[in-house]
Amino acid sequence: MADETKPASGDSAGLSNGLVSHGDHKSRRVYQAARSLHSGAVKDLLSLGVCERCIFRLVSVEAFDSDLSSVSASTLRSWLESGDEEAASSEESSCCIVCLGVLQFVFSDAKQTLVRSECGSDYAARVTDLVKEEGHEFDSFGLEVYVPATILENERAVLLYLKGKYNSESWLQSEKISVKDALKVLVLDPLKVSLGAKSDSSSFQIRLTYSKASDEAQGASETTRERKKRKTDEENGSTSMSENSFEKVYEPCILSIHCNKMPIFFSGRYFKYSRNVSQTRWIIDDERMGEASVEVVHLELIGGNILPACLGDSYKFHAAGREDIDVRMLGSGRPFLIEVQNSRKCPSQQSLTEIEEKINKSEKKLVGVKDLKFIGSQCWAMMREGEAEKQKQYAAIVWIARPVEEKDIDSISSLKELKILQKTPVRVLHRRSPLERERTIHWMKVEKIKGSSHYFLLHLCTQAGTYIKEFVHGDLGRTTPSMGSILGCRAEIIQLDVTDVKMGDS
C-alpha cells in the first residue's frame, strides 16, 4: 500500500493518528500485533540487526500471515519501536542477520543490481518481470523457494539466544514459521494478481532461489573451535549472541528465478521409408562389435519440428517397439510419443497438422507421420498397448533355390496359427539370453512377382517378438520350421517391411 503513512521522526503520537485516518482493518491488526510483542525481545533483536518481519516471525504469538505483506518495513519498524526511541533510519538499509534480506524484499539480481521493494506487491511485480522473460504461457503456477543454509543456522543461533534470555515466555514456545514459508505467505497472493494466474501444485513451477552473495569469498565453514563453542552454547543456552555462532553476512542474497513446466506429450504414428543398408556394413573391422544400431536418425525430423513449436528445452522420442535399420515401416505406421521438456507454449492442433504436412511433403521422403496430436496422461497406457500381446504384420521378398510352384503358394497359405520354435538368433545372441522361444505365425499369403520365378512376396501376420528374417532363412536350422524347411529348399530373405503394428485402437 503505497500511501502508508511514514512515521514522523521521534513523534510517536503521529503514528496512531496516521493510522486512524488512512488505515484499513488489516493494517490495524498488524499495528496491534506489533504493539503487543514483547518489547524487551523486540529491542534486543532490533539492536542485533534482525529485520522487522523476522521479529514478527520469531516473537509473535499469532500466526504470521499475509496481512504483513502490504506494510512496508519502515512502517513496521516504527510500530515495533517503543515511543521514546528515535526511528533508527540509519539501520534501515542493513541486511537482516537472519533472513539476509529475503523477507526485507531485498535482493541482487543477475546483473548484480540491488533491487528493493517496499511491499509484497512491489516485490511481486519485480518477480513477474523476471518470470515473463522466460516466456511461458500459463494460467496456474506452483511456487518454490530455496534459501541458503546459513539462514537456518543464523536463525537457530538467534532462537538460542532468545531462549537463554526469555526462556519461560509463552511466545517463545510456539513453532516459528521458516523464512522460506514466510516469504511464500507474503508474496503468493500479490504474485497471483500480477501474474494473472491461479496457484496450485500444477504442472508449471516457479522457483525462487536465493544464494549468498559472497559464497566463495567469505569463510563459509566454521572452524572446529567455533563448532565446539556452538555445541556448548546449545547445551547451556547462551545469554549473549557470540559472534562465532552465526555467520555475519553483509550483502543481501542473489535471487535467481527459474521456471519449469512439466513435460508435455504428443502422439502419432510414424513411417520409415529409408532402408539404411550400406553394402560395406559387413566388412568387419575387428574393433566394431555389435550390429548396426537401430537408432534411426531420420526420426529426429519429427521431434526436431515439434520442439521449436513448443519453445521447449529438449525432447525425447519413445516408440512402441522398433524395427531393424534395414527394415522399412509402412502400412499403418508405428505408434510413438514425443516428450517435450519445459515447453513454453502448447501448439494448437492446427500447427500440429501443419508440422505433419511439412514432414510428409519433405523432399527426402525418409520419414512420414500421421495422427499427430497432443495427448495427456493416458499416453503411457497407449504405448504399453503395443507390447507383447499384440500382432505385427510384415511383407518380405523371399528367394528360394528352385522355381516357385502353385503348390507352394497353397501350402503356405493354408498354414494358420503355425507354431515355430526360435532359438535366440545368432545376430542378437551376443546380447540376449540363449533361449528357445515359441512363437505363432497367424497367417501367411504368397504373391508371385512378375518376371522372377525364384522370388515371391510373402505377407505374414505374426505374434509380437517373432524374428521374421530367421523364420525365412532358418538361422542355420535354429528356427524350426522355417520357410526353407516348409518348402524343402534353401530360402533367403531379400528385404523386409513392417506393414502393420496393431494396437487396441486400430
Added chain:
Amino acid sequence: MAENPETDDTIETTKQNQSEEEVEHSDEQKQEDELRSLLLSDIGDLPLSPPSATQVNFVSYFITDFTKPGHDQYIYRHANGLCVIGLAPTHIAFKDEGGITNIDFNVGKSDRSVLKVSGKRKKNAMRSESNTALCKVSTAKDSYIVRCCVKGSLLEVNERLIKQPQLLNSSADREGYIAIIMPTRPADWTKNKESLITLEEYKAKKEVSL
C-alpha cells in the same frame, strides 16, 4: 484381430452394414495397392542367385590341417563377434565312404551337449582354447576330433547333429554347423585370427571351387 487380406472378390461381412463395408473396402484396396507398389519399389534388379544369409552376415575364415593333416574347419564370424564353427568341405572325414555316421560331444572332460548356458552374461559357458576338443565325428572307417579353433566361451553346440549326423554330409556349412563360440576379449580374437586364412586363400590352397 488378425485379418487375412484377400483379393477383391471375397468380402467378409461382419456386424457393419453393407454400404459402409464397401466404402471402407475400396479405401482398403487403394491402400493395399499403394502399399504393394511401395513394397516392390526398392527391388531393382533381382539377381538370379542372391548371396546367402551366411555370406551377407558373416565373414568366412578357415583353418586347414589343424593339429592333424586334413582337419579343415571353417570359422564364420558375425559382425557382433560370435563365431560359428564347422567342418570345411575339404575335411578328411568327407572322403571316407558313406560320409559321417556319428557325432559324439562327450570328449575331453565333459559332454559338450549338456551345457546349460543362461542369461545375457552367458553364465556356465565352458571356456575354450583354440585346441580344446569340441566333438568327435566318426565314419565307417575312422573317427576324427574336431576342435574349437577359437578362444572364448562355448555358447552352444548343435545337438540336432546327434540325431541327424547326416546334416554334416548334406550341409556342413549351414544346418550342419557344430558350435557357436563367443571370443571373450577382442585381443583374443585378434591373436586367433593370425592362424586363420580367408576364403580366397582357402580356395587357392585347396584348389576347390565352392
